[in-house]
Amino acid sequence: MKITDACVYPRPSGDSSVRRMALEAHELGFDSLIAVDTPACDYAGVHVASGVVIGEIPAQDIAVRMKRHRETGAFVTVQAGDNGHNRAVLGMKGIHILCGIHGTDRHAFDHVTAKMAADNGVAIDVSLAPVIRERGVVRQRALDRYFDLMLLERRFEFPLVISTHARSVLEMRSVREFSALASVIGLDIPDVEQALSNAGMLPSPSSAVKVIQ
Amino acid sequence: MTSRPPTLREKRRYVLIRVEPAGTVPDQKELYFAVHEAVSSLWGDATAALIHMAVVAADNEYVIVRCRRGTERELAIALTTVTVCAGQRISLRTVATSGTIESLRERIAVMRAPDTAVVLPDECTIDGRRYTVCNGSGQKIDVIEKGFKNTTRFFLTREDLEDI
Numbered sequence: 001m002k003i004t005d006a007c008v009y010p011r012p013s014g015d016s017s018v019r020r021m022a023l024e025a026h027e028l029g030f031d032s033l034i035a036v037d038t039p040a041c042d043y044a045g046v047h048v049a050s051g052v053v054i055g056e057i058p059a060q061d062i063a064v065r066m067k068r069h070r071e072t073g074a075f076v077t078v079q080a081g082d083n084g085h086n087r088a089v090l091g092m093k094g095i096h097i098l099c100g101i102h103g104t105d106r107h108a109f110d111h112v113t114a115k116m117a118a119d120n121g122v123a124i125d126v127s128l129a130p131v132i133r134e135r136g137v138v139r140q141r142a143l144d145r146y147f148d149l150m151l152l153e154r155r156f157e158f159p160l161v162i163s164t165h166a167r168s169v170l171e172m173r174s175v176r177e178f179s180a181l182a183s184v185i186g187l188d189i190p191d192v193e194q195a196l197s198n199a200g201m202l203p204s205p206s207s208a209v210k211v212i213q
Numbered sequence: 214m215t216s217r218p219p220t221l222r223e224k225r226r227y228v229l230i231r232v233e234p235a236g237t238v239p240d241q242k243e244l245y246f247a248v249h250e251a252v253s254s255l256w257g258d259a260t261a262a263l264i265h266m267a268v269v270a271a272d273n274e275y276v277i278v279r280c281r282r283g284t285e286r287e288l289a290i291a292l293t294t295v296t297v298c299a300g301q302r303i304s305l306r307t308v309a310t311s312g313t314i315e316s317l318r319e320r321i322a323v324m325r326a327p328d329t330a331v332v333l334p335d336e337c338t339i340d341g342r343r344y345t346v347c348n349g350s351g352q353k354i355d356v357i358e359k360g361f362k363n364t365t366r367f368f369l370t371r372e373d374l375e376d377i
Contacts, residue, residue, distance in 0.1 A: 011367070015365060015366065015367050015368060016367070016368035016369075017367075017368065017369045017370060017373045019369075019370040019372055019373055020353065020368045020369055020370050020373070023352055023353065023370060044352075131294065132293060132294050132296065133294075133296055135254050136254065139254075168302070168368065169233075169234075169304075169368045170233060170234065170296070170302055170303065170304040170368075171296070171304070172304075173293055174306070176307075177289075177293045177307070180286065180289055180290045180293065181290060181293060181294075183290070184255075184290060
Protein backbone atom coordinates (compact mmCIF):
# COMPACT_ATOMS: atom_id res chain seq x y z
CA MET A 1 0.00 0.00 0.00
CA LYS A 2 1.54 3.27 -1.13
CA ILE A 3 0.71 6.42 0.79
CA THR A 4 0.34 9.14 -1.84
CA ASP A 5 -0.26 12.87 -1.89
CA ALA A 6 -2.35 13.08 -5.06
CA CYS A 7 -1.32 16.54 -6.25
CA VAL A 8 1.66 18.80 -5.63
CA TYR A 9 3.09 21.60 -7.79
CA PRO A 10 6.91 21.73 -7.80
CA ARG A 11 8.97 24.40 -9.56
CA PRO A 12 8.29 26.27 -11.82
CA SER A 13 4.62 26.29 -10.69
CA GLY A 14 5.66 26.39 -7.06
CA ASP A 15 8.69 27.52 -5.07
CA SER A 16 10.15 24.10 -4.22
CA SER A 17 12.06 21.71 -6.42
CA VAL A 18 10.62 18.24 -7.00
CA ARG A 19 13.58 16.69 -5.16
CA ARG A 20 12.97 18.89 -2.12
CA MET A 21 9.28 17.98 -2.17
CA ALA A 22 10.17 14.29 -2.36
CA LEU A 23 12.62 14.69 0.53
CA GLU A 24 9.95 16.45 2.58
CA ALA A 25 7.33 13.86 1.64
CA HIS A 26 9.66 11.11 2.87
CA GLU A 27 10.03 12.85 6.23
CA LEU A 28 6.28 13.38 6.43
CA GLY A 29 5.56 9.68 5.91
CA PHE A 30 4.63 9.46 2.22
CA ASP A 31 5.73 6.81 -0.26
CA SER A 32 4.79 8.64 -3.44
CA LEU A 33 3.65 11.94 -4.89
CA ILE A 34 1.84 12.99 -8.03
CA ALA A 35 3.74 16.05 -9.21
CA VAL A 36 2.19 18.25 -11.86
CA ASP A 37 4.17 18.93 -15.06
CA THR A 38 7.17 16.99 -13.81
CA PRO A 39 8.74 13.87 -15.29
CA ALA A 40 8.45 10.72 -13.19
CA CYS A 41 11.41 9.91 -10.95
CA ASP A 42 12.41 8.33 -7.66
CA TYR A 43 14.13 10.35 -4.98
CA ALA A 44 14.79 9.73 -1.27
CA GLY A 45 12.72 6.56 -1.42
CA VAL A 46 9.70 8.43 -2.73
CA HIS A 47 8.24 7.66 -6.13
CA VAL A 48 7.26 10.84 -7.96
CA ALA A 49 4.62 10.15 -10.59
CA SER A 50 4.00 12.60 -13.37
CA GLY A 51 0.66 14.40 -13.37
CA VAL A 52 -1.27 16.77 -15.60
CA VAL A 53 -4.02 19.10 -14.43
CA ILE A 54 -6.50 20.18 -17.09
CA GLY A 55 -8.46 23.30 -16.17
CA GLU A 56 -12.15 23.91 -16.67
CA ILE A 57 -12.24 23.98 -20.47
CA PRO A 58 -14.90 22.63 -22.87
CA ALA A 59 -15.15 18.83 -23.06
CA GLN A 60 -14.00 18.73 -26.72
CA ASP A 61 -10.81 20.57 -25.80
CA ILE A 62 -10.25 18.17 -22.91
CA ALA A 63 -10.46 15.27 -25.37
CA VAL A 64 -7.82 16.94 -27.58
CA ARG A 65 -5.52 17.52 -24.61
CA MET A 66 -6.10 13.96 -23.42
CA LYS A 67 -4.73 12.63 -26.73
CA ARG A 68 -1.63 14.76 -26.26
CA HIS A 69 -1.01 13.44 -22.74
CA ARG A 70 -1.91 9.80 -23.38
CA GLU A 71 1.61 8.92 -24.55
CA THR A 72 3.34 10.77 -21.72
CA GLY A 73 2.13 8.28 -19.11
CA ALA A 74 0.96 11.02 -16.74
CA PHE A 75 -1.92 10.88 -14.29
CA VAL A 76 -4.63 13.09 -15.76
CA THR A 77 -6.56 15.28 -13.35
CA VAL A 78 -9.43 17.40 -14.63
CA GLN A 79 -10.89 20.42 -12.87
CA ALA A 80 -14.57 19.98 -11.98
CA GLY A 81 -17.12 22.42 -13.33
CA ASP A 82 -20.88 22.48 -13.60
CA ASN A 83 -22.94 19.29 -13.70
CA GLY A 84 -22.91 18.93 -17.50
CA HIS A 85 -19.16 19.40 -17.62
CA ASN A 86 -18.60 16.82 -14.88
CA ARG A 87 -20.82 14.25 -16.61
CA ALA A 88 -18.95 14.76 -19.88
CA VAL A 89 -15.58 14.45 -18.16
CA LEU A 90 -16.52 11.35 -16.15
CA GLY A 91 -17.66 9.65 -19.35
CA MET A 92 -14.25 10.05 -21.01
CA LYS A 93 -11.64 7.32 -20.99
CA GLY A 94 -8.20 7.97 -19.58
CA ILE A 95 -9.15 10.43 -16.88
CA HIS A 96 -7.89 9.42 -13.46
CA ILE A 97 -8.93 12.15 -11.04
CA LEU A 98 -11.63 14.83 -10.90
CA CYS A 99 -10.54 17.69 -8.64
CA GLY A 100 -11.90 20.98 -7.35
CA ILE A 101 -15.30 19.76 -6.19
CA HIS A 102 -15.10 22.16 -3.24
CA GLY A 103 -15.24 25.14 -5.58
CA THR A 104 -18.32 24.04 -7.52
CA ASP A 105 -21.97 24.65 -6.75
CA ARG A 106 -24.09 22.17 -4.81
CA HIS A 107 -25.65 20.53 -7.89
CA ALA A 108 -22.39 20.09 -9.81
CA PHE A 109 -21.68 16.69 -8.30
CA ASP A 110 -24.87 14.74 -7.70
CA HIS A 111 -25.92 11.09 -7.44
CA VAL A 112 -25.65 10.59 -11.24
CA THR A 113 -22.07 11.86 -11.45
CA ALA A 114 -21.23 9.91 -8.29
CA LYS A 115 -22.44 6.69 -9.93
CA MET A 116 -20.53 7.52 -13.13
CA ALA A 117 -17.34 8.06 -11.09
CA ALA A 118 -17.85 4.71 -9.34
CA ASP A 119 -18.60 2.85 -12.60
CA ASN A 120 -15.66 4.36 -14.52
CA GLY A 121 -13.20 4.19 -11.62
CA VAL A 122 -12.47 7.92 -11.67
CA ALA A 123 -11.18 9.11 -8.31
CA ILE A 124 -12.57 12.24 -6.73
CA ASP A 125 -9.96 14.50 -5.21
CA VAL A 126 -10.45 15.87 -1.70
CA SER A 127 -8.10 18.83 -1.57
CA LEU A 128 -7.11 19.87 1.93
CA ALA A 129 -5.93 23.24 0.60
CA PRO A 130 -9.19 25.11 1.33
CA VAL A 131 -9.32 23.63 4.83
CA ILE A 132 -5.73 24.70 5.52
CA ARG A 133 -5.44 28.01 3.71
CA GLU A 134 -8.92 29.51 3.50
CA ARG A 135 -10.87 31.19 6.25
CA GLY A 136 -14.48 32.16 6.86
CA VAL A 137 -17.19 31.67 4.23
CA VAL A 138 -14.90 30.10 1.64
CA ARG A 139 -13.78 27.39 4.03
CA GLN A 140 -17.31 26.83 5.31
CA ARG A 141 -18.54 26.39 1.73
CA ALA A 142 -15.73 23.94 0.97
CA LEU A 143 -16.49 21.93 4.12
CA ASP A 144 -20.18 21.86 3.19
CA ARG A 145 -19.32 20.49 -0.24
CA TYR A 146 -17.08 17.84 1.30
CA PHE A 147 -19.79 16.75 3.76
CA ASP A 148 -22.11 16.25 0.78
CA LEU A 149 -19.34 14.40 -1.09
CA MET A 150 -18.84 12.01 1.84
CA LEU A 151 -22.56 11.26 1.85
CA LEU A 152 -22.40 10.28 -1.83
CA GLU A 153 -19.16 8.34 -1.33
CA ARG A 154 -20.74 6.16 1.34
CA ARG A 155 -23.67 5.40 -0.98
CA PHE A 156 -21.86 4.87 -4.31
CA GLU A 157 -18.32 4.00 -3.12
CA PHE A 158 -16.36 5.84 -5.79
CA PRO A 159 -12.61 6.10 -5.12
CA LEU A 160 -11.39 9.12 -3.16
CA VAL A 161 -7.90 10.57 -3.16
CA ILE A 162 -6.57 13.20 -0.76
CA SER A 163 -4.12 15.92 -1.75
CA THR A 164 -2.66 19.16 -0.46
CA HIS A 165 -2.21 20.91 -3.84
CA ALA A 166 0.99 22.19 -2.24
CA ARG A 167 3.05 24.71 -4.19
CA SER A 168 5.67 24.80 -1.47
CA VAL A 169 7.14 22.42 1.09
CA LEU A 170 5.52 24.70 3.69
CA GLU A 171 2.11 23.67 2.38
CA MET A 172 2.79 19.94 2.61
CA ARG A 173 1.36 18.08 5.59
CA SER A 174 2.26 14.81 7.32
CA VAL A 175 0.16 11.65 7.13
CA ARG A 176 -0.97 12.22 10.71
CA GLU A 177 -2.00 15.78 9.87
CA PHE A 178 -3.89 14.45 6.82
CA SER A 179 -5.86 12.15 9.13
CA ALA A 180 -6.55 14.95 11.59
CA LEU A 181 -7.69 17.39 8.91
CA ALA A 182 -9.76 14.74 7.17
CA SER A 183 -11.57 14.02 10.44
CA VAL A 184 -12.94 17.56 10.21
CA ILE A 185 -14.79 16.62 7.02
CA GLY A 186 -16.05 13.34 8.44
CA LEU A 187 -13.42 10.86 7.21
CA ASP A 188 -12.31 8.41 9.88
CA ILE A 189 -8.87 6.76 9.94
CA PRO A 190 -9.69 3.68 7.76
CA ASP A 191 -11.29 6.00 5.17
CA VAL A 192 -8.18 8.21 5.15
CA GLU A 193 -5.88 5.19 4.79
CA GLN A 194 -7.96 3.97 1.87
CA ALA A 195 -8.01 7.42 0.24
CA LEU A 196 -4.24 7.84 0.65
CA SER A 197 -3.60 4.46 -0.96
CA ASN A 198 -6.17 4.89 -3.74
CA ALA A 199 -3.87 6.97 -5.93
CA GLY A 200 -1.41 4.08 -6.05
CA MET A 201 -4.19 1.74 -7.14
CA LEU A 202 -5.53 3.88 -9.99
CA PRO A 203 -4.99 2.26 -13.39
CA SER A 204 -1.43 3.00 -14.40
CA PRO A 205 -1.44 5.55 -17.23
CA SER A 206 1.29 3.82 -19.23
CA SER A 207 0.18 0.22 -18.75
CA ALA A 208 -0.75 -1.61 -21.88
CA VAL A 209 -3.77 -3.91 -22.17
CA LYS A 210 -2.88 -7.36 -20.87
CA VAL A 211 -4.16 -10.47 -22.62
CA ILE A 212 -4.91 -13.21 -20.11
CA GLN A 213 -5.01 -16.70 -21.59
CA MET B 214 -3.63 35.80 45.79
CA THR B 215 -3.03 32.25 46.90
CA SER B 216 -2.70 29.57 44.28
CA ARG B 217 -5.19 26.75 44.16
CA PRO B 218 -4.27 23.38 45.64
CA PRO B 219 -3.11 20.87 42.99
CA THR B 220 -6.33 18.85 43.13
CA LEU B 221 -8.39 21.91 42.18
CA ARG B 222 -6.17 23.07 39.35
CA GLU B 223 -7.22 22.35 35.80
CA LYS B 224 -5.09 19.79 33.96
CA ARG B 225 -3.08 21.06 31.05
CA ARG B 226 -1.17 19.60 28.16
CA TYR B 227 1.81 21.05 26.36
CA VAL B 228 2.34 20.61 22.63
CA LEU B 229 5.82 20.91 21.16
CA ILE B 230 5.88 22.35 17.65
CA ARG B 231 8.65 23.02 15.18
CA VAL B 232 8.43 26.13 13.04
CA GLU B 233 9.38 25.83 9.39
CA PRO B 234 11.16 26.99 7.28
CA ALA B 235 14.29 26.10 9.22
CA GLY B 236 15.98 29.03 10.89
CA THR B 237 12.73 30.91 11.46
CA VAL B 238 12.49 32.32 14.97
CA PRO B 239 8.98 33.72 15.33
CA ASP B 240 8.03 36.38 17.84
CA GLN B 241 6.16 34.64 20.68
CA LYS B 242 3.36 37.22 20.72
CA GLU B 243 2.90 37.19 16.95
CA LEU B 244 2.78 33.40 16.99
CA TYR B 245 0.14 33.51 19.73
CA PHE B 246 -2.03 35.77 17.56
CA ALA B 247 -1.55 33.50 14.53
CA VAL B 248 -2.44 30.32 16.44
CA HIS B 249 -5.34 31.99 18.24
CA GLU B 250 -6.76 33.19 14.91
CA ALA B 251 -6.43 29.68 13.48
CA VAL B 252 -8.12 28.07 16.50
CA SER B 253 -11.03 30.48 16.68
CA SER B 254 -11.64 30.53 12.92
CA LEU B 255 -11.68 26.73 12.69
CA TRP B 256 -13.48 25.79 15.91
CA GLY B 257 -15.29 28.99 16.90
CA ASP B 258 -15.01 31.11 20.03
CA ALA B 259 -16.68 28.61 22.36
CA THR B 260 -14.23 25.79 21.59
CA ALA B 261 -11.33 28.26 21.50
CA ALA B 262 -12.21 29.24 25.06
CA LEU B 263 -12.34 25.58 26.01
CA ILE B 264 -8.93 24.91 24.45
CA HIS B 265 -7.49 27.86 26.41
CA MET B 266 -4.43 28.05 24.19
CA ALA B 267 -1.25 29.94 25.11
CA VAL B 268 2.28 30.07 23.74
CA VAL B 269 4.32 29.39 26.87
CA ALA B 270 7.87 29.02 25.62
CA ALA B 271 9.95 29.46 22.50
CA ASP B 272 13.42 28.10 21.90
CA ASN B 273 14.62 29.17 18.46
CA GLU B 274 12.50 27.19 15.98
CA TYR B 275 10.83 25.09 18.71
CA VAL B 276 7.73 26.44 20.44
CA ILE B 277 5.68 25.01 23.31
CA VAL B 278 1.94 25.69 23.19
CA ARG B 279 -0.33 25.02 26.14
CA CYS B 280 -3.91 23.76 26.03
CA ARG B 281 -6.49 22.24 28.36
CA ARG B 282 -6.23 18.46 28.76
CA GLY B 283 -8.52 16.65 26.31
CA THR B 284 -8.33 19.38 23.65
CA GLU B 285 -4.92 18.43 22.21
CA ARG B 286 -6.48 17.03 19.04
CA GLU B 287 -8.40 20.24 18.31
CA LEU B 288 -5.29 22.31 18.95
CA ALA B 289 -3.15 20.08 16.71
CA ILE B 290 -5.65 20.34 13.84
CA ALA B 291 -5.81 24.12 14.21
CA LEU B 292 -2.00 24.29 14.25
CA THR B 293 -1.87 22.65 10.82
CA THR B 294 -3.96 25.53 9.42
CA VAL B 295 -1.46 28.22 10.48
CA THR B 296 0.23 29.42 7.31
CA VAL B 297 1.34 32.97 8.12
CA CYS B 298 2.88 34.65 11.15
CA ALA B 299 3.62 38.38 11.10
CA GLY B 300 3.42 38.40 7.31
CA GLN B 301 5.92 35.58 6.94
CA ARG B 302 4.94 32.20 5.49
CA ILE B 303 5.44 29.47 8.04
CA SER B 304 4.36 25.93 8.75
CA LEU B 305 3.93 24.43 12.21
CA ARG B 306 4.80 20.75 12.63
CA THR B 307 3.51 19.08 15.78
CA VAL B 308 6.34 17.06 17.31
CA ALA B 309 5.09 15.81 20.68
CA THR B 310 2.52 16.31 23.42
CA SER B 311 3.35 16.09 27.11
CA GLY B 312 2.00 16.88 30.55
CA THR B 313 5.04 18.91 31.57
CA ILE B 314 7.11 21.62 29.92
CA GLU B 315 10.26 20.09 31.35
CA SER B 316 9.93 16.84 29.41
CA LEU B 317 9.44 18.81 26.19
CA ARG B 318 12.55 20.86 26.93
CA GLU B 319 14.48 17.60 27.30
CA ARG B 320 13.05 16.48 24.00
CA ILE B 321 14.16 19.70 22.31
CA ALA B 322 17.68 19.13 23.60
CA VAL B 323 17.69 15.60 22.15
CA MET B 324 16.26 16.63 18.80
CA ARG B 325 18.44 19.65 18.22
CA ALA B 326 20.77 18.63 15.45
CA PRO B 327 24.45 18.55 16.33
CA ASP B 328 26.44 21.37 14.77
CA THR B 329 28.16 19.67 11.90
CA ALA B 330 30.44 21.63 9.67
CA VAL B 331 28.41 22.08 6.52
CA VAL B 332 30.06 24.01 3.75
CA LEU B 333 27.51 26.09 1.90
CA PRO B 334 28.06 28.40 -1.03
CA ASP B 335 27.26 32.04 -0.24
CA GLU B 336 25.32 32.52 -3.41
CA CYS B 337 24.26 30.75 -6.55
CA THR B 338 22.81 31.55 -9.96
CA ILE B 339 19.64 29.94 -11.25
CA ASP B 340 18.24 30.77 -14.69
CA GLY B 341 20.50 33.82 -14.85
CA ARG B 342 19.32 35.21 -11.50
CA ARG B 343 21.47 35.49 -8.40
CA TYR B 344 20.32 33.94 -5.15
CA THR B 345 21.67 34.07 -1.60
CA VAL B 346 21.85 30.76 0.24
CA CYS B 347 20.04 31.47 3.51
CA ASN B 348 19.81 28.08 5.14
CA GLY B 349 21.08 24.58 4.67
CA SER B 350 20.92 21.38 6.62
CA GLY B 351 21.61 17.91 5.29
CA GLN B 352 20.36 17.76 1.72
CA LYS B 353 18.09 20.78 2.11
CA ILE B 354 19.07 24.23 0.90
CA ASP B 355 16.94 27.38 0.98
CA VAL B 356 17.77 30.32 -1.25
CA ILE B 357 16.42 33.87 -1.53
CA GLU B 358 16.64 35.92 -4.68
CA LYS B 359 18.85 38.98 -4.41
CA GLY B 360 17.15 42.31 -4.76
CA PHE B 361 14.89 44.78 -3.01
CA LYS B 362 11.51 43.71 -4.32
CA ASN B 363 11.63 39.98 -4.80
CA THR B 364 12.50 38.17 -1.61
CA THR B 365 10.77 34.90 -2.40
CA ARG B 366 12.33 31.92 -0.71
CA PHE B 367 12.99 28.82 -2.82
CA PHE B 368 13.37 25.36 -1.36
CA LEU B 369 15.96 23.22 -3.12
CA THR B 370 18.38 20.37 -2.47
CA ARG B 371 22.14 20.14 -2.87
CA GLU B 372 21.67 18.09 -6.01
CA ASP B 373 19.55 20.87 -7.49
CA LEU B 374 22.43 23.30 -7.00
CA GLU B 375 24.91 20.84 -8.48
CA ASP B 376 22.72 20.38 -11.54
CA ILE B 377 22.46 24.11 -12.18
